[in-house]
Amino acid sequence: MNAVHEGLIIANHGYRLVIETVDGRSIPGTSRKSLGSVVCGDHVQWQASADGAGVVIAVHPRTAMLARPDQRGIAKPVCANLDQIAVVGLMQPDSGVLTTSERARIDAYLAAAEMLSIDALLIINKIDLLTPVATAHAQKKLTPYRDAGYKVILTSARSAAGMGTGMDELRAHLAGKRSVLVGESGAGKSSLTQLLLPDRDIRIGELSTRLERGKHTTTVAMLFRLPGGGDIIDSPGVREFHLGTVEPSALAHAFREFRPHLGNCRYRDCRHLSEPDCALSEAATAGQLSPERLESYRAIVLGDGRRSRHSGD
Template identity: 45%
Template structure:
């Protein structure tokens, strides 16, 4: 999509607004520098952002137990939960963040205007939570996997409420076996019986994780059980629609008593894919990657073109037909949007 051309007057207004913002930031920065130089703040020390509230943050000092409400220096923008920062403690019990450390990665999702917005940083794994109820569909799981693959953060599939599964496991168990055969870790959980979270505890230990998944799959319920000392609100599952309601209000990092950290990020009903192109979607299907670039035509779109390596792999049984159909539905939905 081509960018909209701006008139001279529109460009002038934008430049004027930006200049005014820069002057205000410069004034704030000068005032903060005076305060820092005057000794109103202590020495620099490392910390981790555990919650974000606009221009203020909750920062957990390295080795500390209680977070400190900190302000941002005027020249710092875009900090998110999970960021490693340098901060200084104030005499009044608050603090100021003066620098951000290097990021290992950042999790982003599109906002309502389609612009990518950072949600969390320095994550070791994305836990894609789904449940026996509401019934998961392979295409929805594939969408989450494609979005996770685009971030470069390893995904893990978490099937919750397995107490509702039939003894045989049914079609859902077969679906999980398919993903495991592709190399994706799969963890099953339930809060209905003792030991139902043991596998999840092992997966979380020593890692920083973020939960994503559609509403009603039990993300908040899982976190409530994993973090018994935290006061988390749990949304009830609607008996009529079999869909839940979101209950968290801000992305927050929680320390696990048994080790590891969880970032509960609100508002992610479906991981948006509108920011991805066809090639990125194709690469999000990990079994496609070795086949991409092997088609007869360089501009092959993997539809009906002769010599398509993906179609040949499906026909040969090397790529599951359902996964290829899921890929086509995702690409078609991006074109429709």
């Protein structure tokens, strides 16, 4: 009889899987086609095949799963059973602002975590590149996130004698959880992963100098066990992250700091776009709410850029 084993998927290249066995070995595997996509973070049952590989025969029920639309707009699962989304963003080196696209990406991921009922962490990386003036300005720009209750960690993967900056704080907020690192290609997700896992050899990209963008070095999501407990999933960078179709009421609720104002608009079904006597518009005008966060919310409701191409996984 062919014994059934438990396992954890730590990488998936299409149907080619890497399975971590209960005794901590990594073995190659495939899955029965009828199971659909099996992704990083899936808890599975597998059987050994003649060549020593594993064949996944069942996937245990998933909790929070991160999905991204593919180039045809169809949601494609990236990783499963998450406790936390850790968004890696960059601020402009000489001004300390978030570009509109960076802000849109960060706010969409934070809202996604909220809608999945999992934790979110905002990591601002490459702070070694910020001028002192930009650093001060960056702190101001991050206030709305901190006020909304988000943990914001400033990091550099390239300073302090190879130890990085902000790494102890980052480690503390990853401990005991399964987190996925997300953000644009070149943001430094793999560089941070490498610092967290000094014994591993993780591929880190070059930046294309012309575009100052990453080159999509990481092509599949990969899960690593953290020395202090917990798992980190390094994922491929994406230019834009879209939530897909989402109800304005659910979305407004996913912007944490909007909650105290919800229910105070003139219209009960207010979408908080340009309706008269909208409590969110008024709060933004009165300085009680970040106009930029409201702008991000509106861009998602209006589906800005939804048809543009996705890169990465």
